[in-house]
Amino acid sequence: MNNCPWGRITGVRPVKIIKNMLQSGLDAGQSKEKFLEDYMVSEEKARLCLEIAEREIKLLEDIDENDICLYVGIPFCKSRCLYCSFVTAQSAEDHSLIPHFMKALKAEITAAGRLAGQHNFRIVCVYIGGGTPTVLSAEDLSKVIGYCRDSFDLSKIREFTVEAGRADTIDNEKLSALKEAGVTRISINPQSMRQETLTAIGRQHTPAEVEDAFYQARKTGFGNINMDVIAGLPFETGENFADTLRQVDALNPESITVHTMCIKKGSRLHERLGEYALTDAETAKRMVDFAYGFMKQTKRHPYYLYRLKYAAGSLENIGYSKEGFECLYNILMMQDISTVISVGGGGVTKVVGPDKISRVFNVKEPREYINRIDEMIERKKVIFI
Numbered sequence: 001m002n003n004c005p006w007g008r009i010t011g012v013r014p015v016k017i018i019k020n021m022l023q024s025g026l027d028a029g030q031s032k033e034k035f036l037e038d039y040m041v042s043e044e045k046a047r048l049c050l051e052i053a054e055r056e057i058k059l060l061e062d063i064d065e066n067d068i069c070l071y072v073g074i075p076f077c078k079s080r081c082l083y084c085s086f087v088t089a090q091s092a093e094d095h096s097l098i099p100h101f102m103k104a105l106k107a108e109i110t111a112a113g114r115l116a117g118q119h120n121f122r123i124v125c126v127y128i129g130g131g132t133p134t135v136l137s138a139e140d141l142s143k144v145i146g147y148c149r150d151s152f153d154l155s156k157i158r159e160f161t162v163e164a165g166r167a168d169t170i171d172n173e174k175l176s177a178l179k180e181a182g183v184t185r186i187s188i189n190p191q192s193m194r195q196e197t198l199t200a201i202g203r204q205h206t207p208a209e210v211e212d213a214f215y216q217a218r219k220t221g222f223g224n225i226n227m228d229v230i231a232g233l234p235f236e237t238g239e240n241f242a243d244t245l246r247q248v249d250a251l252n253p254e255s256i257t258v259h260t261m262c263i264k265k266g267s268r269l270h271e272r273l274g275e276y277a278l279t280d281a282e283t284a285k286r287m288v289d290f291a292y293g294f295m296k297q298t299k300r301h302p303y304y305l306y307r308l309k310y311a312a313g314s315l316e317n318i319g320y321s322k323e324g325f326e327c328l329y330n331i332l333m334m335q336d337i338s339t340v341i342s343v344g345g346g347g348v349t350k351v352v353g354p355d356k357i358s359r360v361f362n363v364k365e366p367r368e369y370i371n372r373i374d375e376m377i378e379r380k381k382v383i384f385i
Contacts, residue, residue, distance in 0.1 A: 004314045005285070008041030008280055009101070012307050014316075016281045016335055019053035028054065048318075052302050059303070065352075067072070068116070068339040069125040069329050070152060071298035072109070072144060074133040075345030075366050076101075078168060079204050085229050095135070097366050101345075102140060104373040106147050108343045111377040113151025115384050116341060123152050123340075125329040128162045131345065134169040138177040145181040159328050161185040167213040168205040175220040185327065188213050189255075193247040194240050197233050198330060200276075207247065214242055214251045225253045231287035232261030232279035232312040241287045242294070249298050254325035260284060260315040262308045281313035288315050295320040304330045341380070345369045351383055 006014060017039070019032035028050060038047050076095060116123070126148060134143065141162075142253060148154070162178055164170050164186045178186065190210040192198055198205065217225055227248050231241055248256060261279060279287075295302070299319040304327070307316045319330055332338035333350075336357055340350045346364040360383045362376050363369050369376065 005042040005045050006307065006314055006316075007042070007045075009039050013334060013336070014039075014041070014307065015049045015052045015056065015305050015335075018046075018049045019056060019335070022053055022057065023238055024084065030070065048302060049305070055301065055326075056302050056335065059326055059328070059331060060335075060337060063124070063332070063338065066120055066122050067124045067156075068121045069127065069332055070112075070116075070123050070148065070294075070342060071329075071333075071340055071342040071344075071346030071347055072126070072128040072133075072148065073103070073342065073347040073362065074128065074136060074144075074370070075128040075321040075364060076130065076135040077132045078135060078166065079202055090110040094169060094366065097370065098136065098140065100370045104370045105144065105344055107373055108377055109151050111354045112341050112343050112380060113148075115380060116152055119384065120237050121339065121341075122156045123154050124156060125332065126154070126157065127329045127333075130163055130165065132165040132169050133162055134164045134166070134174055138171075138173040141174060142177045142181055145178075145183070149182075156230070159184055161327065161329060162186070163187045163189075164213070165189050166171040166205060167209040168204065170213040170216065171324045172216055175217055175222070179220050181223075185224040185226065186217060186222055187226040187228060188217060189226075190244070190248065190254075191228060191230045192236065192240070194236065197236055200235055201233060211251065214253070223254070225326065226257060226319075227251070227253045228257045228259060228323055230259045230261055231291060231315075232284040234276040234278060236279065238283060238286050238290065242290055245291060245294050249294070255319060255321040255327065256295065257317065257319045258288065258295075258310040259317045260288060260308075260313070261365065262311040264308075264310065279312050284312035284315055288313075288318075291318075291320075294353060299323075303327075304334055306334050343376075349380055349383060 018031050018035045021034055026034065032046050032050050035041060057141060160183045162183050165186065171283060188210065191203065193207040228247060229244050300322055302318050303321050304319045305316050333340055337353060339352050342349045342362060345362065345366055347362040349360045360379045363372060
């Protein structure tokens, strides 16, 4: 018997399935029953997907084919987390590449802006991710945003997100630079508020520094802050995870994203599995279930969901938000609704057409990106023909 709550579904976008049913003319009850019958998911996962699908449909009512997203990838970090498989530059020697990276990024943004103009695309969301973008200096952060504003028409923009990510990369100067440049949403991601866990997974900050960064962001004027946590981190109990959620909620962020621990190939965790006490599937499920109930109590609703291979208990990642603070980029990107132009390290440009979706990938490693920038620019020209 298959005990996976997601039944026969192996893909990363289960919400997309039930949303297609709703948009084909089936009502909510019919869609849910067909979803249960065709894919053998659990009752609770069917209800969850239906809830998110109905919300997404409402949120996307006024999005059309010319409304697209811009993603900027900054492949630098202070250190590499235990579970991370993304290629990032961490050392002082790596960070010496930043001026060269900035030059290449400017060239790619300029070229991508010309493509967007030629196709009459309207940028509705900008998302700067990584890596950890706030590894860059305040001056460089301002430059990156300036390149975007100079190259793209952002007059219709509805959301501008920067992954501030790790508390040890955030200061008042950077927060002020982001705010002055027009950023409307940031993420400050503790993953856990337990010091022993942070040390074990390689996060070089404390829970107190997370709180300080959050309060600094509020003082700077940010009224839309997301925080990421992970259910099922090594050595954590259900109570440890619940305590993290309570501490994060006490800060009162507008949204909280709950990820399930995933053992990714290429991560240090995958290479050294025997050294870590991993969370079993049942404990991970209890954590995720607790998060759902806790978010309901704190007036945050699930608004997007996706799955990854090798997640504990074959569970999912869910974004929870207060009403009106849903991240539009997350929905558009995850549901394959909108074209996404991606620049920078590790970016994936996705062109959504009437009959197919085409993708083109940027290289991840900063040196390779710098050395092959002309190729990255040409790749996008080809996909948009």
